[in-house]
Amino acid sequence: MTWTFKxxxxxxxxxxxxxxxxxxxxxxxxxxxxxVYADLDAKLRYEAAKHVGExxxxxxxxxxxxxxxxxxxxxxxxxxxxxxxxxTNGQGQLMDRSPNLKADQLMFNPLNERELLNAELRGKAIxxxxxxxxxxxxxxxxxxxxxxxxxxxxxxxxxxTALLLSFPVVLLALFGSARLLAGRSIQPxxxxxxxxxRITRDNLAERVPLPARADELHTLASAINxxxxxxxxxVEREKQFTADASHELRTPLAVLKGTLEVLVRKPRxxxxxxxxxxxxxREIDRxxxxxxxxxxxxxxxxxAKGLNRQELSVLSCVxxxxxxxxxxxxTKRIRVDVEDEDTLPVLTDPYLVDLILDxxxxxxxKYSPAGSTITxxxxxxxxxxxxxVTDQGIGIRSEDxxxxxxxxxxxxxxxxxxxxxxxxGLSIVAKACAQLNIELxxxxxLNQGTTFTLLFPA
Numbered sequence: 001m002t003w004t005f006k007x008x009x010x011x012x013x014x015x016x017x018x019x020x021x022x023x024x025x026x027x028x029x030x031x032x033x034x035x036v037y038a039d040l041d042a043k044l045r046y047e048a049a050k051h052v053g054e055x056x057x058x059x060x061x062x063x064x065x066x067x068x069x070x071x072x073x074x075x076x077x078x079x080x081x082x083x084x085x086x087x088t089n090g091q092g093q094l095m096d097r098s099p100n101l102k103a104d105q106l107m108f109n110p111l112n113e114r115e116l117l118n119a120e121l122r123g124k125a126i127x128x129x130x131x132x133x134x135x136x137x138x139x140x141x142x143x144x145x146x147x148x149x150x151x152x153x154x155x156x157x158x159x160x161t162a163l164l165l166s167f168p169v170v171l172l173a174l175f176g177s178a179r180l181l182a183g184r185s186i187q188p189x190x191x192x193x194x195x196x197x198r199i200t201r202d203n204l205a206e207r208v209p210l211p212a213r214a215d216e217l218h219t220l221a222s223a224i225n226x227x228x229x230x231x232x233x234x235v236e237r238e239k240q241f242t243a244d245a246s247h248e249l250r251t252p253l254a255v256l257k258g259t260l261e262v263l264v265r266k267p268r269x270x271x272x273x274x275x276x277x278x279x280x281x282r283e284i285d286r287x288x289x290x291x292x293x294x295x296x297x298x299x300x301x302x303x304a305k306g307l308n309r310q311e312l313s314v315l316s317c318v319x320x321x322x323x324x325x326x327x328x329x330x331t332k333r334i335r336v337d338v339e340d341e342d343t344l345p346v347l348t349d350p351y352l353v354d355l356i357l358d359x360x361x362x363x364x365x366k367y368s369p370a371g372s373t374i375t376x377x378x379x380x381x382x383x384x385x386x387x388x389v390t391d392q393g394i395g396i397r398s399e400d401x402x403x404x405x406x407x408x409x410x411x412x413x414x415x416x417x418x419x420x421x422x423x424x425g426l427s428i429v430a431k432a433c434a435q436l437n438i439e440l441x442x443x444x445x446l447n448q449g450t451t452f453t454l455l456f457p458a
Contacts, residue, residue, distance in 0.1 A: 005186065005189075006179060006182045006183050006186055007179060009178065009179075009182040009185075009186075010175050010176075010178040010179035010182050011175070013174070013178040013182070014171055014174045014175040014178055017174050017178075018167075018170075018171050018174070021167065021170055021171075021174075022167070025163045025167065028159075028163070029156075029159060029160065029163060032155075032156070032159055033156055036152045036155060036156060037116075037127070037152070039152075040127045040147060040149055040152055041116050041127070041129075043081075043147060044116065044127055044128070044129050044145060044146075044147050045129065047083045047085070047145050047147065048085075048129050048131050048143060048145040049131075051064075051083075051085050051143060051145060052131060052133060052143050055087060055133055055143065057133070057135050057140060057141075060089070061095065062087050062089065062095045062096065062133060062140065062141045063087070063095065063096045064085075064087070064096050064098075081147055081148055081151075082100050082147075082148065083098070083145060083146070083147055084097075084098055084100060084101050084106060084121065084126070084128075084145070084146040084147070085097065085098040085101075085143065085144070085145050085146075086098065086101060086105065086106050086143075086144050087133070087141055087142070087143055087144075088108050088141055088142050088144065089140070089141045089142075090110075090139065090140060090141055090142075092108045092110060092142075095141060104121060104122060106119070106121070106128060106144045106146050107119050107128070107144075108130065108142065108144060109130065110142075112130055114129065114130065114131055114132075115129070115130070116128070116129050117129075118149065119146070121146065124148060124150055125148070125149045125150050125153045126146040126147060126148055126149055127146065127147055127148075127149040127152075128144060128145060128146035128147075129144070129145055129146075130142050130143070130144045131143050131145075188211045188217045188221070189217065189220075191208070191209060192208050192217075192220070192221055192224060195207075195208045195209070196208065196224070199228065204228060204231060204232035204235060205232065206228075207225045207228060208221045208224050208225055208228075209221070210222065210225075252283040252284070252286050252287040253287070255279070255280075255283045256280050256283050256284070259276045259279055259280050259283075260280070262276060263276055307349045307352075307435065307436070308349050308350070308351065309347050309348060309349055310347065310348075310349075310350065311345040311346070311347055312345055312346055312347075312348050312350050312353060313345050314343065314345075314346060314353065314357075314378060314385060314387055314456075315338070315340050315343065315378055317350070317353055317354055317357055318338060318357055318361075318376055318378075318387075319338070320354065321354065321357045321358045321361050322336055322338075322361065324358070325361060325362060325365055328362075328365050328366075329365060332365065332368070332369075332370045332371075333370050333371050334365060334368055334370070334371070334372055334373070334374060335372075335373045335374070336373070336374045336375075336376065337373060337374070337375045337376070338376045338378075339375065339376070339377045339378065339379075340378045341378065341379045341380065343378045343379065343380050343385055344380065344385075346385050346456050348436055348438075348456065349435075349436060352432040352435065352436055353432075353436070355428065355429075355432055356429050356432050356433060356438070356454065357387075357389075359425040359426065359428060359429045360389045360429060360452050361374070361376075361389060362425070363425060363426070364389055364390075364391035364393065364450075365391075367391065367393035367394050367450070368391045368392055368393040369392070369393065372391070372392040372393070373392060374389070374390065374391050374392075375388075375389075375390040376388070376389055376390075377390070382458075383458045384455055384456060384457070384458050385454075385455075385456040386453065386454070386455055386456075387453070387454040387456070388451055388452065388453045388454075389451070389452045390449060390450070390451040391449050391450055391451075392448070392449040393449055393450060394446070394447060395444045395445050395446040395447050395448050395449055395450055396442070396444040396446070396450055397446055398444075398446075401442060401444060404426050404442070405426050405427055405429070405430040406427060433454070436456075436457075437457045438454050438455060438456055438457065439453075439454070439455035440452070440453070440454060440455075441453040441455070
């Protein structure tokens with residue numbers, strides 16, 4: 001039999017219950033044994049006390065006073081539980097005994113005073129007690145009384161045999177019932193396994209059926225469905241990313257190929273050669289920029305393991321990025337207002353923070369009209385640095401705001417063909433913020449502008 005999860009549950013249940021059953025059996029046997037011997041001992045003590053009162057002491061001789069009456073009763077009555085009695089002196093020499101002992105003698109032990117013990121007489125089990133015979137307050141002999149314990153021993157042996165034989169039967173019944181109940185209990189797990197085995201990359205929409213009861217298995221099925229949902233979204237994003245990336249890579253390659261084909265068809269003037277070569281260089285630059293960003297996203301996982309955290313002035317980082325963007329700002333006559341409330345440095349990775357601010361500010365410049373204003377505001381709120389970048393640009397449609405961080409996604413890309421870009425900048429920003437535990441939020445209104453907010457960790 002294969003030790004499946006169901007069988008292991010049944011085995012553990014059986015072992016635990018077996019210990020309880022064994023303890024219960026021991027208690028039952030102990031209680032019955034105690035009660036059986038308690039009844040025997042009570043009768044034995046009564047008989048011993050009664051016969052001690054029938055002893056007569058005449059000098060060194062100790063005898064029963066009415067022994068003749070015992071012999072007469074033996075002939076007239078059938079004794080079911082006969083009582084055997086004998087008298088010994090202090091040295092253990094036999095002085096007298098009951099007629100039913102005949103030539104036999106009970107066991108005597110001078111050190112075993114008043115203690116009840118098991119012995120044998122004529123090959124039969126008996127229970128006996130030894131009590132002293134007192135004269136003037138000191139013992140002059142001993143009365144040994146015994147009663148048959150065959151019936152009690154038979155009851156105890158029968159009970160012991162019944163308990164020992166029933167124990168393995170109870171264990172087998174427990175194992176079978178536990179295995180049946182365990183099989184029924186884990187049936188939802190079997191259904192979960194069957195469903196997950198049917199789910200493939202091309203069939204991620206299927207979900208695990210939820211059990212009727214809101215128990216641990218319901219929680220497990222819900223968690224698996226949540227995982228499947230996230231996996232499905234990740235695969236869909238991967239498919240979309242692959243399609244978009246291939247399209248973005250093919251476009252500059254197609255332009256380069258077309259430009260070169262035009263150049264080789266017939267001789268051109270020097271100006272035509274220069275114009276087409278410059279077009280090819282621009283496409284190569286675009287292709288290089290796209291590949292660099294794709295490689296940057298691929299390196300994020302490894303970069304997370306070795307973050308170079310150090311104290312950084314975000315204000316200085318903002319000024320560094322604006323210095324690199326000065327040419328674009330002058331060309332579009334865009335003014336940048338930087339508002340700082342004496343914020344303290346933060347412990348973070350300078351490279352990733354520069355990458356985040358560079359993408360946000362370059363996007364703000366790219367999508368802002370000429371002569372507009374970009375506002376960068378730094379403030380400390382409840383021990384956390386808040387950095388906001390606000391532009392007066394074209395804005396983002398509300399239905400697109402949930403997708404702007406997807407790789408290669410551009411909102412209304414066809415309506416803004418004159419604005420260059422790959423759609424990877426905000427995706428890079430989101431990944432970098434996730435690695436630095438920076439909360440990223442966006443608020444935007446179409447044709448009014450956009451505000452990106454960075455909440456640095458405390």
